Amino acid sequence: MDEYPFLKGHGTENDFVLLPDHDGTVHGDLSPERVRALCDRRAGIGGDGVLRVVSTTSIYYRQLVEPVETEAEWFMDYRNSDGSLSEMCGNGIRVFGRHLALGGLVDPTGPVPVGTRDGIKVLSFAGGRADGEITVDMGTPKVLEETEVSVGDRTWPALHVDMGNPHAVAFVDDLADAGHLLDPPVHDEAVYPHGVNVEFVVRRAPAHVAMRVHERGSGETRSCGTGACAVMVAAALADAAPRDTDYRVDLPGGTLRISWTADDRILMTGPAVVVAAGTTSL
Numbered sequence: 541m542d543e544y545p546f547l548k549g550h551g552t553e554n555d556f557v558l559l560p561d562h563d564g565t566v567h568g569d570l571s572p573e574r575v576r577a578l579c580d581r582r583a584g585i586g587g588d589g590v591l592r593v594v595s596t597t598s599i600y601y602r603q604l605v606e607p608v609e610t611e612a613e614w615f616m617d618y619r620n621s622d623g624s625l626s627e628m629c630g631n632g633i634r635v636f637g638r639h640l641a642l643g644g645l646v647d648p649t650g651p652v653p654v655g656t657r658d659g660i661k662v663l664s665f666a667g668g669r670a671d672g673e674i675t676v677d678m679g680t681p682k683v684l685e686e687t688e689v690s691v692g693d694r695t696w697p698a699l700h701v702d703m704g705n706p707h708a709v710a711f712v713d714d715l716a717d718a719g720h721l722l723d724p725p726v727h728d729e730a731v732y733p734h735g736v737n738v739e740f741v742v743r744r745a746p747a748h749v750a751m752r753v754h755e756r757g758s759g760e761t762r763s764c765g766t767g768a769c770a771v772m773v774a775a776a777l778a779d780a781a782p783r784d785t786d787y788r789v790d791l792p793g794g795t796l797r798i799s800w801t802a803d804d805r806i807l808m809t810g811p812a813v814v815v816a817a818g819t820t821s822l
């Protein structure tokens with residue numbers, strides 16, 4: 541392959557390489573080696589993951605994902621920086637939507653459905669503007685069992701929350717308690733046979749928490765949208781907060797606002813920025 545186009549963007553500093561591949565012919569099934577090369581922060585473009593921008597018809601046609609009935613024209617083909625697949629990426633889908641809207645590929649004045657491995661997510665753009673803050677309907681959370689996570693000789697109780705992808709949410713006394721997070725926290729393999737994203741959380745004020753995250757497949761990142769949603773769910777349950785409630789979630793890379801609606805859906809609102817575009821031969 542010669543040169544092909546890319547963009548670089550981030551949502552609360554969770555950063556991604558975007559690969560426009562509208563008919564799915566540029567990248568085939570996108571090898572883990574290529575994803576690792578693109579995400580390499582010294583020898584590549586650098587990123588926590590890759591977002592391939594592909595039409596739903598072509599990705600279904602090419603049988604790269606299971607087809608579903610959908611109005612969504614576009615599919616977010618997300619890969620972690622180690623080349624592994626995930627079902628969903630909350631920050632990534634806002635960056636994906638920003639690219640679609642700025643590129644005139646969707647109409648930001650109405651709801652924008654996007655296909656993911658966790659089904660269709662619907663994006664709304666504040667003021668109907670392509671550059672407006674983006675809210676994503678993340679669907680209904682699944683609150684599963686109590687479990688544990690460990691770092692070094694410290695162990696915390698954690699709540700298993702599934703946001704399409706798996707999370708373990710642990711409340712800690714201080715965000716520094718989790719240490720440097722160079723290695724994945726230890727988790728129960730029976731609970732998370734496919735690995736887990738681990739969030740460490742402290743309270744800041746009523747309905748206001750702060751977190752760090754170690755992401756499956758990417759290491760510690762500056763933010764995780766699905767992780768912020770899982771944290772909000774765990775905090776709201778611990779607070780016995782009624783539905784139709786909003787939390788502020790601070791992350792090292794910025795702030796997300798998460799709502800749990802009366803009809804049991806999670807809405808995530810936050811920024812998304814495209815910072816560069818070019819071509820690469822990686």
Ligand SMILES: N[C@@H](CCC[C@H](N)C(=O)O)C(=O)O
Pocket residue numbers: 554589620625626627628629630631632705706737755756757758761763764765766767
């Ligand atoms: N950063 C993402 C989550 C990306 C996927 C995750 N590492 C996994 O493997 O499930 C987000 O913003 O949600």
